[in-house]
Amino acid sequence: MPVGRDDIIRYAATAIEEGKRLDLGVLAAELHISRVTLFRRVGNREQLLSEALWWLNERSLESSIGRWHRANGDAVRGKDGALRSMWIATDHAARTGRDSGFQKLLDDEPIAAIRALTDPEGAVQPRMIAALTDLLERDVQEGGLRPSVELSTLAFAVVRLSESVLYADLLAGRQSNIATASTLVNALVDGVLRAD
Template identity: 50%
Template sequence: MTVSTDDIVRHAARDLFNGTRLDLSRMSAELGISRATFFRRVGNREDLMGAALLLLSDRTWADSIARWHGTHGDAPRDADGRLRCLWVMETYRREVAASDGLRKLIDSEPVVALRVLTDPRGRVQPTLIEAHTALIGADVEAAGLRPLVGLPDLSYAVVRLGESFLYADVLASRPVDLAVATTLLDTLVLGALGTHAG
């Protein structure tokens, strides 16, 4: 059976999710392909890590949206008036923070992990900004809001500020405080969209 690039990335994502260090020699042996083929398919270790972390991030984002839909359908606000995008973004952050595999990666390889996660030219951050832009844009349209700034700029600010809280222990020797992150990010988004919590 031919091993595809997607097969390798899924294998790497499983390893990261389970807290297993990415060892390209071990992985190529497990998949039954040569190291040369392995590298042709996915590039170097950081390239593979970026692709695998993107897959995990995309799944977490999609799961957060699906959980909203399971309770609220296509409504842009919940019964308390909270915007869908705020709920989804908070749920995403909490799921990322609760990932034992990601925490093990960051603890064991902080420089590499944060470079891959937060590189503006990498795989993870730009895709996450695009996902935020699409979701916020859907809420803006559904709720008839009038943003005070461009949505890509707002999404960039939200993702970067979110990163600073998610990885605060490594970036700034501060405790990870998701409650404070939610308060600040909700305030930022609501202000930029010219609205209020209700």
């Protein structure tokens, strides 16, 4: 059976989860395809790294959405008052921050990892903004909220603010802190989304 693009991305994502360095030669050999075929299907190493990181992020988001639904059903706010979209985003960030494979990638290849995670033309950042926009839109529609800016702009700001705090150790030589990121993001979102 031929190895498709999704197979390669999934295999690369699993390698990252396991804390392995993403080596295209090794990957091609393990998948029994040539490096040329690998390149044709997924692009260069940076492109594959970006796609694999999105694959992992998407599953983490799905897991966080499931955790919300198990605890709160379809409620827009949790028992503690947390807005569904922000709870999901915070849970996702916390789970990602605790992932040993992800942390190993950040430790071993900080420049490549940050480039893959924050590139506006890459697989991760634009899709994370789109996913967060969808979550915010649902909260606005179901929660009777009135945004003072476009939701795609709010999602962009939330993602960029989160990146700057979560990767502060790599970007600015400061301590990264999920609780601080959550506080800042929630203040931003609460200031933009008003109840009707």
